[in-house]
Amino acid sequence: MILPKFTGSREEQARGLAKAMVGLYCEKMEEARESVYAGGRTAGLEALEKFRVQGYAGTRNKLKGNVSRLSFYIRHGVLGIREVAESVRERFGKSYDAIKFWQELGWRQFWRHLYGLWGDGIYEDREAPKVPLGNGTDSVLLAEIVEGRTGLVCMDETVRQLVETGYIHNHARMWFASFVVHFKKLGWKAGERFFYRHLVDGDPASNALSWQWVASTFSHRAYLFNRENIQENGGK
Missing domain, CATH: 1.10.579.10 (DNA Cyclobutane Dipyrimidine Photolyase, subunit A, domain 3)
Known part of the structure; x- marks a missing residue:
């Protein structure tokens, strides 16, 4: 999300911000629940250290395959993409599994660059669809x-x-x-x-x-x- 520049009084800016952030947070108390994942830098570093890249390339598409579960920490800036890539390189070298893992990190970085370029344009069709699509809102x-x-x-x-x-x-x-x-x-x-x-x-x-x-x-x-x-x- 790229927030617009709000103008007007403090109250008007607050209303504009609240409107822009609708849907980002729980709107009802019963929707709120404690995360099953530990947050913070310490937990992120521990998760990174525990990750073993062996078998990643061959099993990553299986629901019980070897995936890193590091996306939470990368998403919230607890771990950096370069930091994660370097950790895997230092511990596992340039194996096929490591290279495949780096490629997936590369996709995440690629999306980020496109977001920086297009802004909220990522929420509109970037190309014409290649198959007939419904626009159902049922x-x-x-x-x-x-x-x-x-x-x-x-x-x-x-x-x-x-x-x-x-x-x-x-x-x-x-x-x-x-x-x-x-x-x-x-x-x-x-x-x-x-x-x-x-x-x-x-x-x-x-x-x-x-x-x-x-x-x-x-x-x-x-x-x-x-x-x-x-x-x-x-x-x-």
């Missing part, structure tokens, strides 16, 4: 999805985990986004806002542009999945 259908009432265990479980923990695996994020955009034909912006509201590691650039990548408004093709893809990567 509130009943959206509620069914985000409340975990689709009847599809894989999607409903994704919602439950996201809301309860603030985190889901990146591959699960892609499946869910594809389900919302391509199967249910809802506009990608509704799903993007839902993710950003709940993800502890929710990064404006990575989140919005990843949804666009799935939708094909920032990629050369749409991202689709099937049952076999979930079965292959979901349980191992």
